Amino acid sequence: MDGHAVILGAGFAGLLAARVLSERYERVTLIDRDPHGPGPRRGVPQAPHTHTLLCRGLIELDRLVPGLSAELVSEGALTADPGSDLLLVLGGHRLLPGPIGATTLQASRSLLDDRLRDRVLSRPGVELVTGRDVVGLVPAGIGARCAGVRTVRREPGSPAEVVPADLVVDATGRGSRLDHWLAAEWGTTVPADRLPVEIRYASMATRLPSGLPGQVRGALIAPTAECPYGLALLAVEGGRHLVTTVATGGHRAPRDEAGLHAVIRTVAPPELAEVLLAGQADGGVHGYRIPAVRRLRYDRATRLPGGVIAIGDALCGLNPVYAQGLTVAAQQAAALADELDGDPETLPQRYFRAAAAVTEAPWAMAVGSDLALPEHRERRTASSRITAALTGRIQRVATVDAAVARQFVRVMALLDPPAALTRPSFLARLVAPCARPTLPVAVG
The missing domain is CATH 3.50.50.60 (FAD/NAD(P)-binding domain)
Structure with missing residues (x-):
């Protein structure tokens, strides 16, 4: 060398x-x-x-730094199958839970x-x-x-x-x-590719008096065209949970615990909101702003x-x-x-x-998901409209078809390519989701 x-x-x-x-x-x-x-x-x-390190990220981390993820888990970090261990509400639809055969890594950034x-x-x-x-x-x-x-x-x-x-x-x-x-x-x-997004975050660590509903290890509730607010929740080391609220389209993010609780009441399912609102804050509320995304x-x-x-x-x-x-x-x-x-x-x-x-x-x-929000209506192309329509259909069907939900989550976790969502066998399930046998998950 x-x-x-x-x-x-x-x-x-x-x-x-x-x-x-x-x-x-x-x-x-x-x-x-x-x-x-x-x-x-x-x-x-x-x-x-x-x-969080998505499933593909955890695979690459273990390749690049062998043993690091095991060390993190020994110090309290958690692994989670995002299909079965996370509550996912995307496009306003609660995805049917089920394992995808891989795990994410949940830990504080520090x-x-x-x-x-x-x-x-x-x-x-x-x-x-x-x-x-x-x-x-x-x-x-x-x-x-x-x-x-x-x-x-x-x-x-x-x-x-x-x-x-x-x-x-x-x-x-x-x-x-x-x-x-x-x-x-x-x-x-x-x-450079650039899209103004005006995303604002507000986060707080909390200690919950009881476990999350269904023994999940976290949740992701994405903003929609109807509601500009979202929520991310992860169990991390030290018996804490990190709660992050998201405000899109230039909407104001919470500045204190009361404001954060107001967003939780707005976006979280009642059983999840009840647990989070009973938590004890472990520190203050931290804000963060992303005015635009950029790819050079x-x-x-x-x-x-x-x-x-x-x-x-x-x-x-x-x-x-x-x-x-x-x-x-x-x-x-x-x-x-x-x-x-x-x-x-x-x-x-x-x-x-x-x-x-x-x-x-x-x-x-x-960017496709960002363009689906109302503030980007004028930036949409014919291609982005088709993608948004397909994604919306997948999310709706994923509430009743475990195979569709599993394949969609695998693509989100960067395990499988987006092309897996346009295979004829997969698209057929979107037409008659309840009448099809279980679809084998593509691995790629």
């Missing part, structure tokens, strides 16, 4: 990138502006809200990041440098290549310093400036230099209500691992193509 990889940002995506690159680079340096220690930090403002960071920093040659802002890229003297980054210590009067690198990985999240830096240094043009198409960029890539929300910032972000970051890290055997000079092009492929389905599903 030789060479030096520099990763900007030491959150979940950056840490996974460091784990992957530590197999091929002699030195891996993570640069972050915030001090790191147990618990939440400024650079992850979404940490107090519900987080526990997940803390244990992953411990694992990654124990790797030979990996170091974490904090208290620095990254202010730009450093071009190589000859050729279209990135040779490092410029950083500034978070102390008054500190000069810019150059950190040389053979590979730079941007994992700075939704606030990424990589496309601007590339344009300034190399004239790179990066196409580096796979279609012009004048893209060598030696620099992006991962996680810096590459594709999805709507968090669909819980895809951590899983997509893990898939991108797995794609990076698969591309390291090739020519280092063409790594960015190969990786960005692979990352675009794993991002396509989550992006299409999330």
